[in-house]
Amino acid sequence: MQQENIVKTKYNDAELEEFRELITEKIKAAREELTELASVLSSSNSNGDDAAIAGKTLEDGSATLEKEQTNQLAARQKKFIEQLEAAIMRIDNKSYGVCRTTGKLIPKERLRAVPHTTQTMEAKLKQA
Numbered sequence: 737m738q739q740e741n742i743v744k745t746k747y748n749d750a751e752l753e754e755f756r757e758l759i760t761e762k763i764k765a766a767r768e769e770l771t772e773l774a775s776v777l778s779s780s781n782s783n784g785d786d787a788a789i790a791g792k793t794l795e796d797g798s799a800t801l802e803k804e805q806t807n808q809l810a811a812r813q814k815k816f817i818e819q820l821e822a823a824i825m826r827i828d829n830k831s832y833g834v835c836r837t838t839g840k841l842i843p844k845e846r847l848r849a850v851p852h853t854t855q856t857m858e859a860k861l862k863q864a
Contacts (some may be wrong), residue, residue, distance in 0.1 A: 743790055744748055747833045751844075756827050759851045763820045773810040777803065819852035826854075835859050 747755070826832035833842050837859035846853060853860075 745839075746841070747832060752827045752830065752832055755832060755847060755851060756824065758848065759820050759823050759827070763824075763850060765843040766817045766820065770810060770817065771812060774804055776806055777810065784810060792859070816852070823852045837862075 744746075823832060833844075833847055834840070835842055835856040836854045838856055840856055840858075842853060842856050846857060
């Protein structure tokens, strides 16, 4: 029996479990980072007394910019966590690692680098 000619269309359970572990670790790290960002935001909110002091306009502007950047980072982190959780759902329904555009199997190297991806590089580049 020649199995070399068989084109693999899905990852097996052992491979999916390997990706689940990788993604679970990334979710844990991302949630920790989001918690840190949230604590930075809440501590900057409690410094309201500084705004009442005259002559601090530049510092206030800088603090506002910093707060906006932290908010953007937190929003990105939330989105990243959602994408990782969606990847876990795809593992559960055994559709993980299949390109949503081409239907081809996404290479393991790409999934290890970007575990929440839903496209092969070929499909991703065609979008650009």
